[in-house]
Amino acid sequence: MKLICKKSDLLAGVNIVSKAVPSKTTMSILECILIDASEGVIKLIANDMELGIETKVEGEIIVAGRVAIDAKIFSEIVRKLPDNDVMIEVDNDFTANITCENAKFNILGKSGEDFAYLPEIERNKSINLSQFALREVIRQTIFSIGDDRNNKILTGELFEVSRNNLKVVALDGHRIAMRNIELEDSYEDMSVIVPGKTLNEISKIVTGGTEDDMTIFFKDNHIMFEFDDTVVVSRLIEGEYYRVSQMVSKDYETKVTINKKEMLECLDRATLLIKEGNKRPIIITIGDSDMQFKMNSFIGTMDETIYIKKEGKDMMIGFDPKFLIDALKVIDDEEIDIYLVNPKAPCFIRDENESYIYLILPVNFTVANN
Amino acid sequence: MKLICKKSDLLAGVNIVSKAVPSKTTMSILECILIDASEGVIKLIANDMELGIETKVEGEIIVAGRVAIDAKIFSEIVRKLPDNDVMIEVDNDFTANITCENAKFNILGKSGEDFAYLPEIERNKSINLSQFALREVIRQTIFSIGDDRNNKILTGELFEVSRNNLKVVALDGHRIAMRNIELEDSYEDMSVIVPGKTLNEISKIVTGGTEDDMTIFFKDNHIMFEFDDTVVVSRLIEGEYYRVSQMVSKDYETKVTINKKEMLECLDRATLLIKEGNKRPIIITIGDSDMQFKMNSFIGTMDETIYIKKEGKDMMIGFDPKFLIDALKVIDDEEIDIYLVNPKAPCFIRDENESYIYLILPVNFTVANN
Numbered sequence: 203m204k205l206i207c208k209k210s211d212l213l214a215g216v217n218i219v220s221k222a223v224p225s226k227t228t229m230s231i232l233e234c235i236l237i238d239a240s241e242g243v244i245k246l247i248a249n250d251m252e253l254g255i256e257t258k259v260e261g262e263i264i265v266a267g268r269v270a271i272d273a274k275i276f277s278e279i280v281r282k283l284p285d286n287d288v289m290i291e292v293d294n295d296f297t298a299n300i301t302c303e304n305a306k307f308n309i310l311g312k313s314g315e316d317f318a319y320l321p322e323i324e325r326n327k328s329i330n331l332s333q334f335a336l337r338e339v340i341r342q343t344i345f346s347i348g349d350d351r352n353n354k355i356l357t358g359e360l361f362e363v364s365r366n367n368l369k370v371v372a373l374d375g376h377r378i379a380m381r382n383i384e385l386e387d388s389y390e391d392m393s394v395i396v397p398g399k400t401l402n403e404i405s406k407i408v409t410g411g412t413e414d415d416m417t418i419f420f421k422d423n424h425i426m427f428e429f430d431d432t433v434v435v436s437r438l439i440e441g442e443y444y445r446v447s448q449m450v451s452k453d454y455e456t457k458v459t460i461n462k463k464e465m466l467e468c469l470d471r472a473t474l475l476i477k478e479g480n481k482r483p484i485i486i487t488i489g490d491s492d493m494q495f496k497m498n499s500f501i502g503t504m505d506e507t508i509y510i511k512k513e514g515k516d517m518m519i520g521f522d523p524k525f526l527i528d529a530l531k532v533i534d535d536e537e538i539d540i541y542l543v544n545p546k547a548p549c550f551i552r553d554e555n556e557s558y559i560y561l562i563l564p565v566n567f568t569v570a571n572n
Numbered sequence: 573m574k575l576i577c578k579k580s581d582l583l584a585g586v587n588i589v590s591k592a593v594p595s596k597t598t599m600s601i602l603e604c605i606l607i608d609a610s611e612g613v614i615k616l617i618a619n620d621m622e623l624g625i626e627t628k629v630e631g632e633i634i635v636a637g638r639v640a641i642d643a644k645i646f647s648e649i650v651r652k653l654p655d656n657d658v659m660i661e662v663d664n665d666f667t668a669n670i671t672c673e674n675a676k677f678n679i680l681g682k683s684g685e686d687f688a689y690l691p692e693i694e695r696n697k698s699i700n701l702s703q704f705a706l707r708e709v710i711r712q713t714i715f716s717i718g719d720d721r722n723n724k725i726l727t728g729e730l731f732e733v734s735r736n737n738l739k740v741v742a743l744d745g746h747r748i749a750m751r752n753i754e755l756e757d758s759y760e761d762m763s764v765i766v767p768g769k770t771l772n773e774i775s776k777i778v779t780g781g782t783e784d785d786m787t788i789f790f791k792d793n794h795i796m797f798e799f800d801d802t803v804v805v806s807r808l809i810e811g812e813y814y815r816v817s818q819m820v821s822k823d824y825e826t827k828v829t830i831n832k833k834e835m836l837e838c839l840d841r842a843t844l845l846i847k848e849g850n851k852r853p854i855i856i857t858i859g860d861s862d863m864q865f866k867m868n869s870f871i872g873t874m875d876e877t878i879y880i881k882k883e884g885k886d887m888m889i890g891f892d893p894k895f896l897i898d899a900l901k902v903i904d905d906e907e908i909d910i911y912l913v914n915p916k917a918p919c920f921i922r923d924e925n926e927s928y929i930y931l932i933l934p935v936n937f938t939v940a941n942n
Contacts, residue, residue, distance in 0.1 A: 275844070275871055282841045305841055309872035471652045471675055474645070501645055502679035 203267025203292040205239050207259050209283050209302060215246045215259040216277045218432055221403040222248040222255040223273040234270035235277075236317045237290065239263045247319065248273060253400050254320040255407075258431040269296055270314035279307050320435045323426040328419045329363055329389050333410030333429055336418075339370045339381050340405040342532040342558065347398040348374035358395040358439040360446070361418075361425075365389070371446050372398075377525050378446060378561040379532075392420050395443055400425075400436035407432065450550070450559055454541035456514035458488060462538045465493075466530040468506045469523045472497035475504055476523075483520035483565045488512060488542075497523070519545040520567035529560035573637025573662040575609050577629050579653050579672060585616045585629040586647045588802055591773040592618040592625040593643040604640035605647075606687045607660065609633045617689065618643060623770050624690040625777075628801035639666055640684035649677050690805045697790040699733055699759050703780030703799055706788075709740045709751050710775040712902040712928065716742035716749035717768040728765040728809040730816070731788075731795075735759065741816050742768075747895050748816060748931040762790050765813055770795075770806035777802065820920070820929055824911035826884035828858060832908045836900040838876045839893045842867035845874055846893075853890035853935045858882060858912075867893070889915040890937035899930035 216235065224232055227250070236247040244259045269292045280288070283302040291299045292311060300307040340359075348356030360371040368383045404427055408416065416429035427434040469484060475497050476482050487494040490512060497504045519542060529551055530538070541550040545564055552559040586605065594602055597620070606617040614629045639662045650658070653672040661669045662681060670677040710729075718726030730741040738753045774797055778786065786799035797804040839854060845867050846852050857864040860882060867874045889912060899921055900908070911920040915934055922929040 278844045279841070282837070282844060284837070304878065305838065305874065305876040307841075307845075307872060307874045467652070467654070468675065471649070471677075474648045474652060475677075502677060504675065504677045506675040508674065 204265040207261025219248040224250040238268040270312040343372040343379040346372035346379035363392040380559040395439040459511040475499040484523040574635035577631025589618040594620040608638040640682040713749040718744035733762040750929040765809040829881040845869040854893040
């Protein structure tokens with residue numbers, strides 16, 4: 203194999219496929235990036251068997267062939283090369299010569315014979331959306347997935363297509379994050395559970411804006427994301443997702459409208475009094491025109507009052523402040539509506555057309571301590 | 573005690589004195605910042621018994637007094653307060669009420685009775701220089717101090733004043749970093765060893781430019797830095813420093829002039845082939861008009877050739893690339909001169925008027941392996 207490409211193009215490709223290189227594995231071939239120049243285009247591929255990424259790199263193939271090179275070493279070398287043309291030449295024993303200006307590296311590669319290529323995915327069920335929309339919807343929900351290895355379904359997100367609506371849901375037993383995105387076209391109904399790890403990685407490499415489209419393909423066991431010169435294939439999580447619609451109610455006794463930034467900064471201050479691993483609730487007292495936030499720990503106490511608009515009953519309710527903070531951080535609205543029923547029932551933060559719904563369970567607290 | 577000051581002023585002061593709060597200590601009073609408003613000005617003080625910092629904060633004292641508050645909690649709270657006036661009020665049992673807009677914190681403080689104030693330093697021996705000059709000279713030498721606890725002298729830097737010259741030296745047994753700064757005035761000869769930790773911390777808080785002056789006071793056991801509204805006092809390291817002038821020779825057999833950036837980037841690439849904890853030399857072969865750099869490790873090999881100007885003999889010599897990198901990183905010149913004697917003798921990187929001298933010992937290597 204012998205090829206020439208620009209350092210910047212090569213680096214961009216390496217950065218993309220590196221997301222599918224496992225940090226720990228016993229199979230050393232999985233730690234490699236495959237450079238495949240055997241079929242007229244230069245492709246970089248990495249695959250940890252759950253998640254596989256393939257991307258094309260512009261360049262000139264002088265001798266066709268392929269080689270697998272340790273991903274960490276290869277990406278470090280490419281990053282530090284001068285910003286110029288890079289030549290990669292592989293001899294018969296798979297030693298890779300990487301040359302750029304006066305710098306020459308010599309790295310032992312592998313034949314790539316036992317490298318796992320990406321599975322073939324039929325292209326019959328798919329949706330289109332912008333790269334920006336996918337990246338945003340992941341950011342706005344991913345914090346609510348569970349890290350519970352015993353319940354694998356919680357470690358993924360529901361992607362549910364119904365006509366021209368994409369619903370994305372994450373939940374962990376204490377809270378639900380739900381977003382609805384309107385699609386340009388209508389599609390047949392589809393529903394899959396995508397691993398959180400896949401979504402985390404893809405949100406880092408889908409860097410396009412609202413004008414940059416991408417396609418998501420659905421199959422029984424796989425999902426495929428296609429954008430620019432890149433294809434990402436991931437296994438799906440098997441099983442049936444929770445019936446979230448049954449948990450989301452529109453009834454409420456109290457509706458609070460509050461400035462999001464003020465509430466977020468107040469909660470942020472309150473958590474200063476919580477040392478790591480030590481859970482303390484924020485106690486919220488809702489009055490006619492203000493809401494009082496109280497935190498009490500062995501470090502000290504904090505209280506703060508914020509002006510609100512209120513409909514319905516007064517209420518005193520406690521929350522894990524982290525859950526409120528996580529939700530508020532990803533809401534772009536200046537003012538938010540919080541719907542409450544009673545101190546034992548979940549609260550809902552949602553906008554009018556339900557483009558987002560965040561459900562958070564309250565925590566018990568004894569007034570005497572707070 | 574009761575006082576009012578701006579959040580931004582308070583935060584700036586807290587950030588400065590926090591540098592003297594020890595990360596680990598068995599004396600809980602050392603973990604505190606003392607707020608002293610007993611004598612008409614608001615002072616913040618921290619002191620870990622080696623290094624003490626005192627700084628003034630603008631503000632209004634309503635009731636005189638003082639209180640010691642846990643530095644970590646206090647600085648976190650101040651950082652997260654709204655950007656407005658902050659009121660700190662301490663009651664008789666030393667509970668501190670910190671109020672800003674609608675946010676109120678209540679933190680248990682201490683009387684500060686057993687707090688260690690900064691030692692009094694006579695102001696008879698001193699030098700003036702710019703804040704920029706001190707910060708730069710520390711950055712340009714501090715990497716060469718030893719971490720050898722058995723030889724405490726190596727953990728500090730020599731500050732030697734001779735007429736209008738300040739010489740700063742750090743060495744660790746493998747290398748020497750030396751800088752000479754011309755002072756505006758002439759002073760009597762002084763020579764002290766300043767702890768590296770003190771210099772690291774002070775270089776973070778001396779943020780002024782070339783026009784912002786500061787004064788350094790010398791005493792037998794202490795050094796004091798005075799700038800803006802801040803005073804930093806540190807103990808000195810006792811003992812006699814190495815006679816560095818005897819180690820620095822002007823004789824050479826080979827003089828190489830090389831582009832600093834090219835050499836630095838080449839060394840940077842070479843170190844990619846060294847895994848942590850695994851030392852490998854960079855082998856340098858000096859020819860008539862070029863210098864070849866070779867690295868060889870179990871990961872692979874790298875070689876690169878850089879054009880140079882040369883006087884004197886050809887040579888082959890090995891170095892720990894890290895030592896060369898450290899020195900090159902802090903030299904601002906575009907081209908540098910390297911002076912060599914033979915493959916067993918130290919090399920010198922220095923400019924013509926010796927504003928900097930970096931001495932680096934070579935390492936042994938067997939050509940067969942490289």
